[in-house]
Amino acid sequence: MHLSPDQIIFWQYGFFKLNATIAFTWGLMLVLTGGSILVTRKLSLDLQRSRWQNLLEIVVTGIANQIEEVGLSQPEKYLGFLGSLFLFVAMASLFTIVPGYEPPTGSLSTTTALAICVFVAVPMFGIEKSGVGQYLNAYLKPSFFMLPFNIISELSRTLALAARLFGNMMSGTMILAILLTITPFIFPIVMNALGLLTGMVQAYIFSILAAVYIAAATRTRKPETGPETLNPTDHHEGKHHG
Amino acid sequence: MLIDWFTVAAQVVNFLILVWLLKRFLYRPILDAIDAREKRIAKELADADAKKAEAQQARETFQNKNEAFDKQRAALLSQAEEEAKAERLRLMDEARQAADTLSAKRQEEQRNKAHNLNQAVSRQVQQEVFAIARKALTDLAETSLEERMGEVFIRRLRELDDPTKADLGEALKTATDPAIVRSAFDLPAAQRSAIQNALNETFSADIPIRFETAPDVISGIVLTTNGQKLAWSIADYLASLEKGVDELLKKQDTPEPPPESNTGKSAEEHGT
Numbered sequence: 001m002h003l004s005p006d007q008i009i010f011w012q013y014g015f016f017k018l019n020a021t022i023a024f025t026w027g028l029m030l031v032l033t034g035g036s037i038l039v040t041r042k043l044s045l046d047l048q049r050s051r052w053q054n055l056l057e058i059v060v061t062g063i064a065n066q067i068e069e070v071g072l073s074q075p076e077k078y079l080g081f082l083g084s085l086f087l088f089v090a091m092a093s094l095f096t097i098v099p100g101y102e103p104p105t106g107s108l109s110t111t112t113a114l115a116i117c118v119f120v121a122v123p124m125f126g127i128e129k130s131g132v133g134q135y136l137n138a139y140l141k142p143s144f145f146m147l148p149f150n151i152i153s154e155l156s157r158t159l160a161l162a163a164r165l166f167g168n169m170m171s172g173t174m175i176l177a178i179l180l181t182i183t184p185f186i187f188p189i190v191m192n193a194l195g196l197l198t199g200m201v202q203a204y205i206f207s208i209l210a211a212v213y214i215a216a217a218t219r220t221r222k223p224e225t226g227p228e229t230l231n232p233t234d235h236h237e238g239k240h241h242g
Numbered sequence: 243m244l245i246d247w248f249t250v251a252a253q254v255v256n257f258l259i260l261v262w263l264l265k266r267f268l269y270r271p272i273l274d275a276i277d278a279r280e281k282r283i284a285k286e287l288a289d290a291d292a293k294k295a296e297a298q299q300a301r302e303t304f305q306n307k308n309e310a311f312d313k314q315r316a317a318l319l320s321q322a323e324e325e326a327k328a329e330r331l332r333l334m335d336e337a338r339q340a341a342d343t344l345s346a347k348r349q350e351e352q353r354n355k356a357h358n359l360n361q362a363v364s365r366q367v368q369q370e371v372f373a374i375a376r377k378a379l380t381d382l383a384e385t386s387l388e389e390r391m392g393e394v395f396i397r398r399l400r401e402l403d404d405p406t407k408a409d410l411g412e413a414l415k416t417a418t419d420p421a422i423v424r425s426a427f428d429l430p431a432a433q434r435s436a437i438q439n440a441l442n443e444t445f446s447a448d449i450p451i452r453f454e455t456a457p458d459v460i461s462g463i464v465l466t467t468n469g470q471k472l473a474w475s476i477a478d479y480l481a482s483l484e485k486g487v488d489e490l491l492k493k494q495d496t497p498e499p500p501p502e503s504n505t506g507k508s509a510e511e512h513g514t
């Protein structure tokens with residue numbers, strides 16, 4: 001019994017090792033990229049198009065719409081990062097229906113890596129939008145004494161992001177494993193379905209929260225719209241945290 | 243330890259590679275395709291709008307033309323109707339005039355026929371009267387018609403009432419030219435001398451006389467001098483006969499009401 005796919009090590013050479021997390025991540029990357037290439041290789045510009053192209057269009061435009069709804073006015077700019085987060089997490093949990101598969105998101109290392117990516121991407125997008133000085137200045141808002149709290153908030157939310165995804169994904173596989181030992185028939189299938197659902201929900205939450213953080217970082221630069229836009233993002237955050 | 247830092251680093255790298263790969267192979271082509279399609283749809287919609295506007299315009303043009311054509315047609319029709327009306331009136335007028343002319347001509351013809359008939363009757367009567375008179379006179383008294391006419395003229399001359407006689411005498415006396423005695427036929431010498439004697443006796447003077455033959459003096463003798471005239475001729479009788487014949491003809495004409503058929507019929511009757 002292991003808690004994380006990190007513990008399944010296929011190959012190791014000193015510090016370098018190839019564990020199940022990395023292997024399944026590569027597998028997912030292969031599937032995602034290969035599928036995309038297969039479908040986009042022969043894109044149709046007509047009104048008639050293949051169902052796979054249709055599916056991808058729905059997925060891409062759906063993600064773009066979600067990003068826009070959060071408040072990012074140029075979804076194409078953030079689509080690469082946020083969309084990839086969503087697709088990776090969603091695919092990772094979707095493949096749990098394959099026997100022998102361990103979701104890489106069930107490893108705290110992976111979720112930490114994703115959280116670190118978000119942690120780095122948020123200030124990057126913020127600085128790209130309005131410059132270093134103004135971005136750093138936001139940490140002193142509304143007053144200088146808020147600086148430590150702002151920093152703590154920044155760190156804690158990254159930690160929460162990582163822990164939340166890990167907990168949900170890990171629990172899914174754990175519950176399944178435990179249930180299989182207790183009631184081997186039927187009930188694990190129901191739990192598996194539930195796991196798929198929570199996996200999708202987690203993918204959505206993870207990418208939406210990242211979007212919200214980016215939106216907050218790129219928006220707070222405008223003082224006049226600041227308070228108004230902060231309220232809905234706080235609301236979002238509070239809801240998802242709950 | 244749940245966090246394996248090598249795995250974390252590897253996953254960060256993996257994720258970044260995945261982001262690049264998906265950007266390259268998923269988002270960009272799909273978004274480009276969607277953009278292209280949207281552009282195409284927008285273009286097609288714009289084209290459709292343009293075509294619709296064009297069609298609308300064409301429809302309006304056609305409608306206008308149709309209305310103009312209808313109006314023109316109606317105008318032409320009414321014009322043609324009026325022309326036909328005018329033509330009808332003209333033709334009817336012409337026909338009426340032609341009928342009038344025809345009927346006038348018929349009437350004229352009828353009149354002429356009646357006149358000719360009258361004249362023919364007159365002539366015939368005259369000749370018959372003379373012939374009968376001549377024959378009767380010759381048979382009964384062994385006198386010629388000419389003789390008898392001369393006698394009648396002489397008797398009338400002698401029986402003239404006084405004022406007429408005075409006027410005539412005055413005229414004869416004052417005349418520079420000789421008096422003219424005209425007759426329809428050559429008077430025999432005996433008659434001439436008898437007339438001369440009668441004149442001389444009546445007016446108790448020697449009156450110069452010139453005898454002339456004029457066929458228009460219908461069977462009679464006319465004495466003309468200086469504006470005065472003394473005559474006896476059968477024309478008087480003929481005039482009364484003519485009057486009688488005219489009345490007879492009029493009586494024939496009037497009872498039949500339709501004038502055209504009447505004239506034709508009567509003309510035919512007169513012709514026969």
